Amino acid sequence: MDAWMESGMESAVAPRLDRDASNCSIARTLEIVGEKWTILILREVWYGSFRFSDFERVLGCPRNLLAARLRMLVEQGILVTEAYKEPGSRSRPKYVITPKGMDLVPAVMGLLQWGDRYRAAPEGPTVLVRHRGCGARVEAQTRCDHGHHVQAHDMESVPGPACLPKPAQ
């Protein structure tokens, strides 16, 4: 256990450690998926939509924002466009999630789960996520590399290699 963790520590990180708040993976993730509509677009992709017009219809999101968000997601490698063609129509782009996009699923599942727990409709959740193999309900969890299920209060956040002090002002 690190020296600064000994004696009287209550909080997760050394108090007064003047981190640079923008040098943070959470902030960097939110720069990409934290704008309005982005997560909901990903939700729709995850639920099986892939057409521009589907996103627009289901989300009710303005077209220019939808175009901007899709452009961002493609630039960032979270979605890719493929061509698809329906009989009688010309070829159009199809938005498909990449492995990098798939890696956002735990975060989105976490949001879904919190909403199900605290803000669901009286009848229950709108969508159930199940394991395709065994049919059991899927849940976002936090676990350590030893396989223990870790509750929030059993975590400690320690400075990593890129933790630089905030430049003095």
Add this chain to the structure above:
Amino acid sequence: MDAWMESGMESAVAPRLDRDASNCSIARTLEIVGEKWTILILREVWYGSFRFSDFERVLGCPRNLLAARLRMLVEQGILVTEAYKEPGSRSRPKYVITPKGMDLVPAVMGLLQWGDRYRAAPEGPTVLVRHRGCGARVEAQTRCDHGHHVQAHDMESVPGPACLPKPAQ
């Protein structure tokens, strides 16, 4: 397996199912924590900050927005204020996370993890989250109730009890 899942299904939800996109736990969660600064405030609480002035200094967020976001988080029961008193100062409010707030940790860990994987500084992550008991790295995962680790493509999303068709337009 449900009838609509048979034959030719590729996407996670029955195609053309006209869900009402706003009747969604993800959307409802984002209504509360999806505004700018909110998740970053929670991150700071999680890292051990609790004073108004700490949030302001570390995040560089405007005071009026900070006050508005804290008010929202308290209204929603994600944070509570307690009184704390430093010697020589009068009693002041301290923002403390509730169990309801703790339940957002899996989602926030998911965001952290994605940023660590795809947008970290060259030196590595800024913060490491460890299990207080065994010291091992903590990770956000998706698992089913049978304990299987479930990848995104092994999930299926099926309509839940509150899945009403979108009202015809």
Add this chain to the structure above:
DNA sequence: AGGCTGAGTTTATTTTTATATACTCAGCTA
């Protein structure tokens, strides 16, 4: 050739955020 459709782009307007500054208010300290 003319119309239709999906996938956007453009432009104008409104709403949110951001920034900056001044102000309040309680209680500790000199």
Add this chain to the structure above:
DNA sequence: TAGCTGAGTATATAAAAATAAACTCAGCCT
């Protein structure tokens, strides 16, 4: 009792984001 401090509130302005509606453009269909 006057000043200082932390935790806000109030107000004004500027910048950014969201919304709404009209417009473009390619290619299929008649």
